[in-house]
Amino acid sequence: MHSRTGTPTPVHPTVTETPVITTSGLTKTYRAHRSHGPEVTALDGVDLHVREGEVFGVIGQSGAGKSSLIRCINLLERPTAGTVTVDGQDLTALVGRGRRASRALREARSRIGMVFQHFNLLSSRTVRDNVELPLEILGMSGRDRSRKALDLLDLVGLADKADAHPAQLSGGQKQRVGIARALAGDPKVLLSDEATSALDPETTRSILQLLRDLNRQLGLTVLLITHEMDVVKSICDSAALMERGRVVESGTVGELLATPGSALASALFPVGGEATGTDRTVVDVTFRGESATQPVVSRLARTYNIDISILGAAVDTVGGRQIGRMRIELPGRYEDNVVPVGFLREQGLQVDVVTEQDRQPVPVEEGAHK
Amino acid sequence: MSTTDWSEMQPLLTQACRDTFYMVGWSALVAVAGGLPLGILLVLTDRGGLLSNTVANKVVGQLVNVARSMPFIILMIALMGFTRWITGTTIGRDAAIVPLAIGAIPFFARLVETAVREVDGGLVEAVQAMGGNTWTVVRKVLVPESLPSLVSSTTTTIVALIGYSAMAGTVGAGGLGDIAIRYGYQRFETQLMWITVAILAVVISLIQFAGDCTARALYRRGGRSSPAPALRFLKAATAGSRTA
Numbered sequence: 001m002h003s004r005t006g007t008p009t010p011v012h013p014t015v016t017e018t019p020v021i022t023t024s025g026l027t028k029t030y031r032a033h034r035s036h037g038p039e040v041t042a043l044d045g046v047d048l049h050v051r052e053g054e055v056f057g058v059i060g061q062s063g064a065g066k067s068s069l070i071r072c073i074n075l076l077e078r079p080t081a082g083t084v085t086v087d088g089q090d091l092t093a094l095v096g097r098g099r100r101a102s103r104a105l106r107e108a109r110s111r112i113g114m115v116f117q118h119f120n121l122l123s124s125r126t127v128r129d130n131v132e133l134p135l136e137i138l139g140m141s142g143r144d145r146s147r148k149a150l151d152l153l154d155l156v157g158l159a160d161k162a163d164a165h166p167a168q169l170s171g172g173q174k175q176r177v178g179i180a181r182a183l184a185g186d187p188k189v190l191l192s193d194e195a196t197s198a199l200d201p202e203t204t205r206s207i208l209q210l211l212r213d214l215n216r217q218l219g220l221t222v223l224l225i226t227h228e229m230d231v232v233k234s235i236c237d238s239a240a241l242m243e244r245g246r247v248v249e250s251g252t253v254g255e256l257l258a259t260p261g262s263a264l265a266s267a268l269f270p271v272g273g274e275a276t277g278t279d280r281t282v283v284d285v286t287f288r289g290e291s292a293t294q295p296v297v298s299r300l301a302r303t304y305n306i307d308i309s310i311l312g313a314a315v316d317t318v319g320g321r322q323i324g325r326m327r328i329e330l331p332g333r334y335e336d337n338v339v340p341v342g343f344l345r346e347q348g349l350q351v352d353v354v355t356e357q358d359r360q361p362v363p364v365e366e367g368a369h370k
Numbered sequence: 371m372s373t374t375d376w377s378e379m380q381p382l383l384t385q386a387c388r389d390t391f392y393m394v395g396w397s398a399l400v401a402v403a404g405g406l407p408l409g410i411l412l413v414l415t416d417r418g419g420l421l422s423n424t425v426a427n428k429v430v431g432q433l434v435n436v437a438r439s440m441p442f443i444i445l446m447i448a449l450m451g452f453t454r455w456i457t458g459t460t461i462g463r464d465a466a467i468v469p470l471a472i473g474a475i476p477f478f479a480r481l482v483e484t485a486v487r488e489v490d491g492g493l494v495e496a497v498q499a500m501g502g503n504t505w506t507v508v509r510k511v512l513v514p515e516s517l518p519s520l521v522s523s524t525t526t527t528i529v530a531l532i533g534y535s536a537m538a539g540t541v542g543a544g545g546l547g548d549i550a551i552r553y554g555y556q557r558f559e560t561q562l563m564w565i566t567v568a569i570l571a572v573v574i575s576l577i578q579f580a581g582d583c584t585a586r587a588l589y590r591r592g593g594r595s596s597p598a599p600a601l602r603f604l605k606a607a608t609a610g611s612r613t614a
């Protein structure tokens with residue numbers, strides 16, 4: 001149960017260890033006005049590894065470079081440096097001369113689905129015709145197109161809206177059409193740039209559920225970009241945190257939660273509670289599965305004969321797993337509690353000491369409790 | 371003030387209508403055929419466009435500007451050599467079509483440029499992400515999505531061409547404007563002039579009405595109900611009046 005890092009266990013059967021999207025040293029600099037003007041580094045050597053069949057979330061604040069990253073993956077944006085490999089194919093090797101995309105790149109793109117924040121549906125076409133568009137580009141005959149489009153609309157639960165126009169649909173319905181359209185080329189990979197950011201919470205949930213279902217049913221690998229932690233929490237198997245063009249944390253949700261001091265982990269699973277006074281040590285204890293910390297905590301109290309107060313505790317489901325977190329307070333400064341903290345760690349629990357200044361968990365140094 | 375009786379006026383007016391429709395019809399056709407690709411090219415070659423090419427964009431843009439600011443009567447004279455080369459003559463209806471069309475191409479191209487620029491860049495990106503090339507983007511996105519505006523632009527161009535065609539009388543091309551000038555201005559036969567003016571007013575209104583209805587129908591076809599195109603008509607109309 002308390003397996004520390006190491007081998008990431010598949011969260012659900014569709015996840016394999018085969019890498020589907022790999023970026024290495026991906027860098028993108030934009031030049032503001034013309035050739036003079038300052039350069040903006042949107043991506044700064046990004047290494048990303050997305051496994052087959054997983055839902056991978058990239059989270060970060062606005063301007064962190066998330067959109068640049070996803071747009072570099074299907075080369076809508078040409079990287080300044082670095083490589084992008086999707087399904088074994090090095091896409092960066094396919095860019096033609098000049099600004100225009102080579103035929104090989106366009107073919108590769110047709111096998112990568114993309115969903116957009118603002119849906120990007122053609123208002124001049126019906127829902128069905130919107131879904132048919134990628135099939136037209138693929139050169140599929142009229143009858144096959146029509147059948148496939150209806151199948152896809154059925155898959156996203158919108159078969160009855162086939163003849164409506166996008167303007168007649170709600171935001172959630174529009175995004176379903178966008179998803180159906182993205183699936184038309186039977187992609188192995190779906191890229192989603194803030195697909196739910198224009199939607200209300202209720203609709204967001206249903207769209208995320210749909211993405212999750214498609215991921216499970218079709219073995220579809222989903223790379224999604226978001227600035228909302230809830231999105232990562234509800235459907236992602238893995239996640240990466242971006243800051244100023246860099247990936248600062250990355251891994252499966254399990255790995256992240258097991259990483260001491262992980263900002264993603266504490267954001268995914270915050271636990272509150274203020275220290276009751278000075279000269280106290282506040283510690284966050286994370287445990288997984290059904291095992292409880294309760295016996296451990298009471299054993300700690302008995303063994304060292306100290307009073308432990310529980311400041312806050314929560315059990316939640318993150319990435320389909322039960323996670324528990326507890327914030328406890330030990331009397332005395334950290335220096336006085338090196339031994340009890342070591343005891344907790346020996347029990348296989350993850351322990352993060354919360355400093356008094358910022359109340360943010362900081363990593364417990366390996367050598368801190370010698 | 372002389373009175374011309376109806377039996378005399380009628381064949382005159384019928385022929386004039388025929389001449390006007392002939393000139394305007396053909397030159398509008400050429401203007402659309404030439405101005406549509408030109409307008410799209412102006413958008414595509416612009417900075418950040420799919421065929422971004424600053425030099426080509428500047429050159430085409432400058433050509434369009436010069437041609438647009440040229441007074442029609444001067445364009446007509448300047449193009450005489452070209453007109454003779456195309457039609458074999460410099461007078462008559464056919465000869466008038468050449469300067470009319472050439473004058474209308476840059477006019478229409480600018481209207482097309484404005485219309486196409488309003489297409490959401492996200493749609494272009496979506497088609498690129500599907501593996502579409504530039505031609506796909508033009509055919510499947512830029513033209514269909516801007517169609518209502520393109521129809522209003524065509525209407526504006528036709529109305530402007532009717533105005534220009536009045537001057538075509540100077541090269542003996544006939545037409546309603548020619549009648550109004552010749553009989554009304556030169557011979558003071560005001561009755562005939564007013565009839566011509568009335569016919570022109572009715573024709574222009576009908577064309578404008580038909581154009582507006584088509585544009586609105588195309589816009590509504592997309593399931594939208596907002597009166598957005600009305601604003602665009604207004605814009606196109608002011609753009610038209612600036613040069614007409």
Ligand SMILES: Nc1ncnc2c1ncn2[C@@H]1O[C@H](COP(=O)(O)OP(=O)(O)O)[C@@H](O)[C@H]1O
Pocket residue numbers: 030031032040041042060061062063064065066067068069
């Ligand atoms: N086309 C562009 N031209 C210039 N700068 C850009 C362009 N696109 C993005 N940027 C800049 O790159 C940085 C990252 O942007 P973006 O990738 O959109 O971030 P995010 O999606 O995380 O909000 C920002 O500073 C943004 O201003």
Ligand SMILES: [Mg+2]
Pocket residue numbers: 066067068194
């Ligand atoms: Mg973004």
